[in-house]
Amino acid sequence: MRIATWNVNSLKARLPRVEEWLEQVRPDVVCLQETKLTEDAFPALTFQGLGYDSVHHGEGRWNGVAIVSRVGLEDVVNGFADGIEPDPDARLVSARCGGVRINAVYVPNGREVDHDHYHYKLSWLDRLVAHLDATTEGPSDEVVVAGDFNIAPTDLDVWDPAVFEGATHVTDPERHRYRALLDWGLHDVLRDRWPDEQLYSYYDYQAGRFHKREGVRIDFVLASQALADRGLLHLIDRNGRKGSKPSDHAPVISEFAA
DNA sequence: ATGGTGGACCTTCCA
Numbered sequence: 001m002r003i004a005t006w007n008v009n010s011l012k013a014r015l016p017r018v019e020e021w022l023e024q025v026r027p028d029v030v031c032l033q034e035t036k037l038t039e040d041a042f043p044a045l046t047f048q049g050l051g052y053d054s055v056h057h058g059e060g061r062w063n064g065v066a067i068v069s070r071v072g073l074e075d076v077v078n079g080f081a082d083g084i085e086p087d088p089d090a091r092l093v094s095a096r097c098g099g100v101r102i103n104a105v106y107v108p109n110g111r112e113v114d115h116d117h118y119h120y121k122l123s124w125l126d127r128l129v130a131h132l133d134a135t136t137e138g139p140s141d142e143v144v145v146a147g148d149f150n151i152a153p154t155d156l157d158v159w160d161p162a163v164f165e166g167a168t169h170v171t172d173p174e175r176h177r178y179r180a181l182l183d184w185g186l187h188d189v190l191r192d193r194w195p196d197e198q199l200y201s202y203y204d205y206q207a208g209r210f211h212k213r214e215g216v217r218i219d220f221v222l223a224s225q226a227l228a229d230r231g232l233l234h235l236i237d238r239n240g241r242k243g244s245k246p247s248d249h250a251p252v253i254s255e256f257a258a
Numbered sequence: 259a260t261g262g263t264g265g266a267c268c269t270t271c272c273a
Contacts, residue, residue, distance in 0.1 A: 009273080010265055034273085036266060061266055062273095109273060150273095204273085205263035248273075249263080 001098055003073065003258045004030040004145035005219055007106070007202075007242065007249035011035040011064070014247055015043055021240060022050050027253065028071045029097045031104030031146040035064030057093035063140020064090050065106050065147070071201050071238055072099030082130035090126070094135060100227065101136055103128075104149035110168035118168060121150070125177035143224040148202075148249065150218055151178045153188065157217040159200065169218060186222035189254050190234040201236050203206065210241055221254040230257040 002029040008014040011032060022030070035042065035058050042056040053073040058064035067073060076095045079087045094103040105128065108121040111126040128145070136143050151174045155161040164170045183190065190199065200215025209215060221234070241250035 013265065034265090062271085111272085203273095207262065245264090 001029070001100065001258060002027045002253065003100075003102070003144055003146060003221055003223075003256070004237075004251050004253045005033070005104070005148070006030060006219055006251040007033040007148040007219060007247060009034050009036075009247040009249065011037055011043070011066075012041065013245065015046065017240075017245065017247075019046065019050065022047075022052070022068075024236070025251070025253065029067065029069045029100075029102055029144075030247070030251075031102065032066040032068065033060075033064075033106035033148045035066055036062060038063050055093060055095055057090045059090040062089070063106055064204050065097050065104045065165065066094045067093055067097065067102055067104050069095070069097040069102075073097050077135060080127050080131045082127055083132040083134070084127065084239055087124070087127075092128070092131065094131075100142045102142055103132070103135075103143070103145040103147075105145060105149065106125055106158070107148060107150045109150050110174070112205060113166065113168055121168075121230065122177060125174075125180070129180055132184060139224045140226070141224060142226050143186070144221060144227065145181065145186060146221045146252075148219050151175060152216050152218055153191070156196070156198065157200075159198070159214040159216065160239065169216065185224055187225065187228040188220055189223050189228050189231050190221065190236070190252065192228070193231065193234045199236050200250075201252050203241060205248050219249055219252045221252055224253065227256050231255070232257055
């Protein structure tokens, strides 16, 4: 089962590239972030034509997440299932695809340390753990949480740690909450496979960062033990960040034996 | 040269 995640930075702007990529890579499931679409504008028929079911949780101008699957798509949940107030933003959608509980996440950026949005980010990550508790029997299930986490777990995941001093994405409270997801029972399967490699999923559009290989790794496919044990390949698809009109994120792909 | 890129959308916000 091939599972991918891709922050497309507007599905409207990126649809031709996403179509081409689906035909080339043929993932079984792909989680999309930053669709920036209303429900009405989501191109479900385009995906249907490529053999994929889909579900979208969007709000229009910002955010928006989707799951696109060719191995079934059932038991959809929009947003958090923790029984608290609804999330004001469209940042989480989950469904069961091919027997796996898939969660597509777009974690808040945080903007600046101590900004209101930063505290929203921290509480959002706390709620994500509660959501997993509410929607699974626990980490013994086949569970995937895939998306843009807006956290670089360690200094190996940023091209120059000095540049990020005092910035979001690398602070202890953010990294602590990332580790809480691993403590829950999820595995960073790409990092486990490549423990020492500089692997980046996001490059700022500015200053030629991609061509200088100055990126950060903030997009992950996290998988529970049963899946992680069956990992076949884990990679970041640099081709997805090349060429004309790319997203600022590259797709991240993991494959698991059936 | 006090910017730089790109997407939302129309004036400024967001990443």
